[in-house]
Amino acid sequence: xxxxxxxxxxxxxxxxxxxxxxxxxxxxxxxxxxxxxxxxxxxxxxxxxxxxxxxxxxxxxxxxxxxxxxxxxxxxxxxxxxxxxxxxxxxxxxxxxxxxxxxxxxxxxxxxxxxxxxxxxxxxxx
Amino acid sequence: xxxxxxxxxxxxxxxxxxxxxxxxxxxxxxxxxxxxxxxxxxxxxxxxxxxxxxxxxxxxxxxxxxxxxxxxxxxxxxxxxxxxxxxxxxxxxxxxxxxxxxxxxxx
Numbered sequence: 001x002x003x004x005x006x007x008x009x010x011x012x013x014x015x016x017x018x019x020x021x022x023x024x025x026x027x028x029x030x031x032x033x034x035x036x037x038x039x040x041x042x043x044x045x046x047x048x049x050x051x052x053x054x055x056x057x058x059x060x061x062x063x064x065x066x067x068x069x070x071x072x073x074x075x076x077x078x079x080x081x082x083x084x085x086x087x088x089x090x091x092x093x094x095x096x097x098x099x100x101x102x103x104x105x106x107x108x109x110x111x112x113x114x115x116x117x118x119x120x121x122x123x124x125x126x
Numbered sequence: 127x128x129x130x131x132x133x134x135x136x137x138x139x140x141x142x143x144x145x146x147x148x149x150x151x152x153x154x155x156x157x158x159x160x161x162x163x164x165x166x167x168x169x170x171x172x173x174x175x176x177x178x179x180x181x182x183x184x185x186x187x188x189x190x191x192x193x194x195x196x197x198x199x200x201x202x203x204x205x206x207x208x209x210x211x212x213x214x215x216x217x218x219x220x221x222x223x224x225x226x227x228x229x230x231x232x233x
Contacts (some may be wrong), residue, residue, distance in 0.1 A: 047162075047170065047213055049222040062221040063127075096169055103175075110176040111217040116169035124152050 002026040004097050006118035012091075012124050017022075018084040022097030022117055029078045030055050035100035036080045037113060038071060040093040052100055053080055087124045094119045128152055128216050132225035138233045145201040147228045149192075149214035157193045158218040164227075165210045173212075174199065206232060 022036070029036065037052040041106035053071045061069045065084070073080040084091060099115040104111035129152040139145050140162040149159065157177035172181045174190035177197060187202045201208055209232060214225040 030157075046226045047215075047224040049224070051221075060220050064221075105176050105179060106157075108156075110158070110179075111222075112172050112175040113170075113215075114172045114175075114181065114183075116171070119169055 002099060002115050004115055006095060006097050006120040008095075008120060008122070010088055010121055010123060012122060013126055014088055014124055015086055016081065018082070018087050018091060018122055018124070020082045020095055020097075020120065020122070021079050022081070023077075023079045024099075028075075029073065029080065030075050033102040035102070035111075036071075036073065037100050038082045039096045039098055039113070040091075041096070042093045046072070050082065050084075050095075062112075076103045086114045089124050092122065092124045094121050127221055128155060128219055128223050130139075130214055130223050130225040132212075132214055132228050134228060135226065136231065137231040139204050141204055141206060142233045143204045145208075145230060147199040147212055147214075147230075149197040149199065149225050151195045151197075151216055151218075154194050155216045155218035156207055158194070158216055159190075159197050160205045160215045160217065161190050161199045162215065163208075163210045163212045164213065170213065184207050201230075204230070204232070 003025045012018045035052040038050040050110045053059045068085045070083040072109045096119045097117045098113040131150045159177045164170040178190045189200045191198050191213035211227045211229045
């Protein structure tokens with residue numbers, strides 16, 4: 001059973017870079033048709049998709065964050081990472097990593113985030 | 127970005143009631159829609175993928191339907207453990223986007 005676990009500093013200073021890692025256990029990050037994603041949720045608010053990476057290294061980012069986001073993968077450590085630069089208080093949120101599975105149904109491909117980490121809270125404050 | 131609008135934002139129902147949540151996309155997304163359940167203090171959990179397919183292990187009282195721009199999520203008989211916020215999410219176009227959520231409470 002695949003499990004994801006986020007880790008990283010809980011407090012980041014404004015204008016600095018937020019760095020989080022998601023460790024994958026129970027399976028190789030290189031196996032299967034999966035994207036590895038980051039999603040965030042400000043306290044009491046909804047979910048915002050940040051971006052994803054495929055094992056080939058191909059990435060997709062939310063245009064609202066694209067200029068500040070980098071997602072990378074380290075297959076040797078079975079983990080992937082998020083970097084968000086020039087953070088402000090607006091980046092304070094609960095950050096989740098998730099696995100996005102790709103399947104085939106009714107003559108088309110579907111995408112669904114079927115495994116999630118427990119989340120890690122990041123506060124941006126001086 | 128494709129805007130997803132859920133209604134209602136919250137609802138209160140009795141145990142055993144049928145609960146329905148709607149999700150509307152600003153443009154046609156075929157049936158490229160998922161539903162997630164988020165219990166307080168927990169990560170979201172996938173319940174329905176591809177608009178109407180039940181994820182493995184999810185109770186059959188949960189169901190989804192719809193296509194195009196209008197989608198429905200139903201709990202056929204509300205149980206106490208269903209207290210949560212439910213989100214729809216489209217995967218027709220990047221960036222993936224979520225509805226604002228519907229909080230379900232027990233009356």
